[in-house]
Ligand SMILES: Nc1ncnc2c1ncn2[C@@H]1O[C@H](COP(=O)(O)OP(=O)(O)O)[C@@H](O)[C@H]1O
Ligand SMILES: O=P(O)(O)OC[C@H]1O[C@](O)(COP(=O)(O)O)[C@@H](O)[C@@H]1O
């Protein structure tokens with residue numbers, strides 16, 4: 077996983093990525109707001125901002141720490157409501173924390189984005205460490221929270237819902253929590269449901285989302301109107317990259333209206349394609365479930381002559397599930413992912429490799445991510461370019477396409493009998509409840525989100541960065557998609573484990589099959 081998003085402060089180029097939070101003038105004037113803190117007392121020393129395409133540096137009269145420590149901070153309600161009162165955190169009296177040595181996370185605690193460093197490198201980008209703060213900005217009996225789930229399913233959503241409800245109630249004494257049904261559009265088109273620890277008690281044992289979900293239908297003004305009308309002052313939004321973009325818009329609108337409402341994002345994606353965080357919840361569960369499909373394909377393929385098993389797994393733009401499922405299984409001969417182009421014919425191509433493995437082992441298994449080889453399939457289906465309600469491109473079925481291509485090649489060209497077994501467990505791997513480790517992860521995420529909102533942080537996404545939970549500016553997790561980096565060692569480990577061809581040495585080779593379709597891809601095209 078690539079965590080190497082550099083601090084714009086450390087770049088010399090003025091083309092900085094804007095981080096549109098933390099500043100009142102962000103609406104009209106995107107300002108990248110990173111703070112370099114004195115590492116000893118953590119007081120603000122330097123504010124570097126980009127305005128009007130110029131980098132301006134304001135230096136306080138204190139000593140500027142120049143060790144390159146950068147805090148990419150999240151917004152706080154007091155940024156736009158400076159007179160908001162604060163209260164002692166009720167956790168002080170909580171029996172759960174009674175004997176904890178350090179109940180509250182210090183405002184000086186930060187989580188480093190990069191933990192592999194060299195002696196002379198600047199200290200780099202950090203995020204605020206998640207956890208309870210000494211002061212809260214909500215009185216418990218004045219909190220009216222809501223939870224919404226958006227986008228595709230993922231194991232563990234119900235655990236997150238459950239733990240937000242229980243966390244708010246058990247830790248902060250909040251008992252006014254609403255469930256928004258059916259995703260963003262539910263804010264303005266559905267009734268709410270009341271959530272209590274009792275109502276959510278068992279939901280973590282089920283897959284899916286207790287609150288239902290949807291794609292599309294994000295209307296910022298209607299949503300914020302509704303939040304205001306219902307008197308909601310904490311909004312917990314569980315969803316993927318699209319959802320987090322929507323959450324950023326909601327936060328900005330809330331800020332524009334000057335409302336004391338905390339907006340917290342909890343990142344959810346089965347594809348593990350959310351940047352910055354270590355891993356998304358439910359991913360491990362999905363990889364584990366994928367083993368069942370791979371095992372089945374393996375049993376089927378090795379039980380027949382020249383058995384070829386193909387398993388299609390989720391992964392729209394990122395092949396993490398396919399890569400990790402392959403690494404975990406050891407029965408997979410070849411893994412195809414969206415990030416790595418492949419070709420079928422000719423030396424070093426997939427057909428050659430299949431034939432070689434069939435000769436060696438009598439069977440072979442391919443795991444293919446749904447987003448792999450889309451250009452290939454598109455060439456056979458010109459003009460089909462549909463999108464879902466959220467605007468995500470609908471994919472062609474690479475699994476079926478590949479199955480047919482392999483069958484045709486071996487029967488028509490090689491005159492060889494093969495036994496094809498195609499398994500598509502797509503929805504099975506994400507519709508299940510989360511496993512034990514994902515349940516723990518979901519609990520930590522939920523509690524961190526609750527602590528952050530109670531402490532008055534807003535417009536943040538919570539997630540583990542190098543195993544420590546942190547509050548991350550939403551723009552940070554939406555500005556780029558996390559993909560498998562072919563140049564990283566993880567992909568090399570997979571290639572070393574399967575011993576499959578890398579397909580990378582033929583970038584410009586283009587062969588045509590007997591139907592005239594181009595049968596190879598330019599590596600630069602993906
Ligand atoms: N750029 C965006 N701005 C505002 N809302 C968005 C944006 N992209 C997606 N959404 C909304 O977020 C929700 C989920 O998005 P989707 O892409 O389906 O799933 P995910 O959040 O898992 O990526 C949908 O209701 C969609 O309308
Ligand atoms: O058929 P659906 O429900 O739209 O979901 C399919 C897509 O959802 C995903 O699980 C990703 O979902 P998100 O965009 O919600 O993260 C992809 O792997 C898959 O392509």
Ligand SMILES: [Mg+2]
Nearest residue numbers: 227316317318
């Ligand atoms: Mg998405």
